[in-house]
Each structure stands twice: as structure tokens, then as C-alpha cells.
Amino acid sequence: xxxxxxxxxxxxxxxxxxxxxxxxxxxxxxxxxxxxxxxxxxxxxxxxxxxxxxxxxxxxxxxxxxxxxxxxxxxxxxxxxxxxxxxxxxxxxxxxxxxxxxxxxxxxxxxxxxxxxxxxxxxxxxxxxxxxxxxxxxxxxxxxxxxxxxxxxxxxxxxxxxxxxxxxxxxxxxxxxxxxxxxxxxxxxxxxxxxxxxxxxxxxxxxxxxxxxxxxxxxxxxxxxxxxxxxxxxxxxxxxxxxxxxxxxxxxxxxxxxxxxxxxxxxxxxxxxxxxxxxxxxxxxxxxxxxxxxxxxxxxxxxxxxxxxxxxxxxxxxxxxxxxxxxxxxxxxxxxxxxxxxxxxxxxxxxxxxxxxxxxxxxxxxxxxxxxxxxxxxxxx
Numbered sequence: 001x002x003x004x005x006x007x008x009x010x011x012x013x014x015x016x017x018x019x020x021x022x023x024x025x026x027x028x029x030x031x032x033x034x035x036x037x038x039x040x041x042x043x044x045x046x047x048x049x050x051x052x053x054x055x056x057x058x059x060x061x062x063x064x065x066x067x068x069x070x071x072x073x074x075x076x077x078x079x080x081x082x083x084x085x086x087x088x089x090x091x092x093x094x095x096x097x098x099x100x101x102x103x104x105x106x107x108x109x110x111x112x113x114x115x116x117x118x119x120x121x122x123x124x125x126x127x128x129x130x131x132x133x134x135x136x137x138x139x140x141x142x143x144x145x146x147x148x149x150x151x152x153x154x155x156x157x158x159x160x161x162x163x164x165x166x167x168x169x170x171x172x173x174x175x176x177x178x179x180x181x182x183x184x185x186x187x188x189x190x191x192x193x194x195x196x197x198x199x200x201x202x203x204x205x206x207x208x209x210x211x212x213x214x215x216x217x218x219x220x221x222x223x224x225x226x227x228x229x230x231x232x233x234x235x236x237x238x239x240x241x242x243x244x245x246x247x248x249x250x251x252x253x254x255x256x257x258x259x260x261x262x263x264x265x266x267x268x269x270x271x272x273x274x275x276x277x278x279x280x281x282x283x284x285x286x287x288x289x290x291x292x293x294x295x296x297x298x299x300x301x302x303x304x305x306x307x308x309x310x311x312x313x314x315x316x317x318x319x320x321x322x323x324x325x326x327x328x329x330x331x332x333x334x335x336x337x338x339x340x341x342x343x344x345x346x347x348x349x350x351x352x353x354x355x356x357x358x359x360x361x362x363x364x365x366x367x368x369x370x371x372x373x374x375x376x377x378x379x380x381x
Contacts, residue, residue, distance in 0.1 A: 057082060
């Protein structure tokens with residue numbers, strides 16, 4: 001098939017170089033990224049690769065949502081969509097181009113697997129980038145060697161060095177089979193995911209991706225919220241909202257006043273407005289759920305005995321919208337136990353946990369679940 005395509009008339013050339021594409025890496029780009037990313041080499045490598053390579057394409061591309069620092073911290077490679085094909089860039093600094101090493105995540109996770117994989121050699125000393133060939137998901141699954149570190153190694157003989165062939169294939173044989181069908185991976189239960197995050201958040205663990213079974217790791221790394229939480233935990237970034245600061249009128253930007261987010265009529269309709277004699281503190285945070293925006297509302301007031309009263313609500317983005325049926329709002333203890341849980345029914349636009357009282361210093365979490373989608377917010381009083 002490839003031989004026939006090579007003899008076809010090529011009306012346009014995608015790349016200037018008729019064989020392997022070689023590019024200069026901008027020193028300004030290197031300086032900019034290094035100042036922004038610090039010493040995170042893998043994040044830096046993938047950003048340089050993407051930002052140097054993508055401008056060579058004649059058409060717009062759609063960058064994959066997985067091509068972010070929270071993913072690159074653990075897995076090498078970047079993805080984008082071009083001409084309805086999913087392309088995976090695999091950058092390496094090795095001078096050896098006799099084979100390419102592809103992380104298992106890009107091969108065996110259905111959500112991440114690509115159509116074409118481009119082997120990219122980066123020379124940081126000479127500030128140059130060379131794409132020395134491409135292959136398909138099918139060739140990787142059929143011909144690569146699986147390694148103990150959860151990677152696939154594919155010999156250079158299975159890579160096509162001329163990227164113009166890739167352009168021709170995409171034009172003249174767009175339906176060419178490029179993938180092997182992969183079995184679906186079972187979702188990771190939310191409680192188990194939280195336990196795994198607590199364990200893998202320990203910065204003493206060098207490679208979290210090798211610490212747990214691949215099926216569990218795949219569930220964590222492909223969930224945007226869990227992946228971001230793991231990244232923050234390992235970076236030592238606090239994800240806990242200190243509610244004690246609210247009592248001192250100090251609030252993080254994400255937590256807005258009711259007047260900022262909710263219209264007066266809308267707030268009043270849910271009993272959220274502060275009355276003249278009401279000394280409680282109420283704040284709202286916007287959450288991006290699968291079916292649209294929703295608002296997490298927290299209200300605090302001080303009890304005579306010094307404890308803090310807490311009220312927690314989840315409501316739809318507007319009075320005319322409804323929460324997805326089965327949406328769960330849960331109160332979780334510091335030990336991971338579910339203290340309270342409420343679930344939305346059809347045509348519910350608000351669900352609320354029972355008000356509770358707690359001493360100062362107690363930690364708890366609020367979890368919102370919409371099917372397999374989970375958002376977790378951590379708090380300390």
C-alpha cells in the first residue's frame with residue numbers, strides 16, 4: 001500500500017524537507033519555557049517539541065487536553081489531532097535512533113491511543129529537532145517489545161522516515177487501518193482513587209506510574225481532576241481551603257461572594273441571601289461538570305460554644321437548568337469515610353447536605369460525583 005501511494009502524484013508537500021524534517025529550536029523559546037517551568041525537564045522537553053513542531057504544519061491542529069504539565073510530569077509524549085487523525089509526538093534526547101520507546105499509556109489506554117506516532121530526536125546542545133520517522137498504533141501493538149518499565153520499544157525498521165508519505169496517506173487513503181482495537185478499562189471507584197492519590201502523592205515515590213497496577217494508573221492519569229490533584233500533591237501545592245480565614249474575611253479568588261456569581265433573585269430563590277441580622281459567611285465556587293456549570297455553596301456561622309456551623313449546597317448553573325440525575329454530593333472525613341451523602345433526582349436544581357457543627361481545626365472534604373466524573377474539594381476549619 002505504501003509503495004503504491006509513493007508513486008501517486010503529490011500535489012502539495014507538507015514539509016520543506018523531502019525526507020526527515022529538521023528544525024531549529026528558538027533560543028528565546030528555550031529561555032522562556034525554562035524560566036516558566038523551572039527544572040521540570042520532561043515538561044520542558046515536551047513543550048519545546050510541541051511549540052517547535054506544530055508551526056511546520058500547514059493546517060490548524062487541535063491540541064489534546066492531556067498535553068499539560070500534570071501529565072508530562074509522569075509520561076513522555078504529546079498528542080494533537082490533525083486531519084481527523086490523532087498524532088502522538090515522542091521526543092527523546094538519545095542519539096540512538098535504532099529504536100523508539102513509547103510509554104504504555106499512549107498505546108494501551110483507549111482514550112490516549114493514537115493513529116500515528118512520530119519519533120522526535122532533540123539535541124539540546126545544538127538546539128535542533130529532527131523527526132526521524134513515523135509509525136502506527138497497529139505496528140506498535142504487533143511488532144514492538146514490551147518492557148518491564150511499562151514502555152514499548154519499536155525497531156527503526158517499522159518507522160517510515162519520509163513524513164510526506166504520511167501526508168499522502170492522509171489524503172489518498174484516509175481510511176487506512178492504523179489502530180488495533182483495545183479492551184475498555186474499568187473505571188476506578190472514587191473512594192479507591194482518593195486512597196491511591198494519598199499514597200502516590202508522597203514525593204519519595206520516584207515513579208508513581210509504576211507503583212500500582214496499570215489499569216488503576218490509567219484511571220487516575222486520564223481523569224483531569226485526579227491527575228491535577230496528584231500533580232499538586234507531588235509539587236507540594238496545598239489544595240486545602242482554610243475556612244478559618246473566611247472568618248477573618250480572607251478568601252481565595254476561586255470562592256466568590258453570592259452577589260458576584262448569583263443574581264439577587266436567583267440567590268433569594270434558594271435561600272442564599274444574607275438577611276439584616278444574618279452574620280453567616282457564604283461563598284460560591286463554580287465547578288465545571290460534564291453537563292455544564294454548577295455552583296458549590298458553603299455557608300459558615302459561629303456557634304455559642306465556639307464550634308463552626310457548616311452548610312453545603314450544590315446547585316445548577318441557573319434556575320431553569322437541572323443537575324444531572326444521580327449527581328452525588330458527599331461529605332468525607334479526613335480518614336476517607338463518607339459522613340453524609342445526597343443524590344439528585346430528576347428535575348432537581350439543588351441538593352444540600354445536612355448542616356453540621358465542627359470544632360476548629362477539623363479537616364473534611366466535599367466530593368461531587370457525576371457518573372465516573374469526580375470533583376473533590378478539601379477544607380480545614
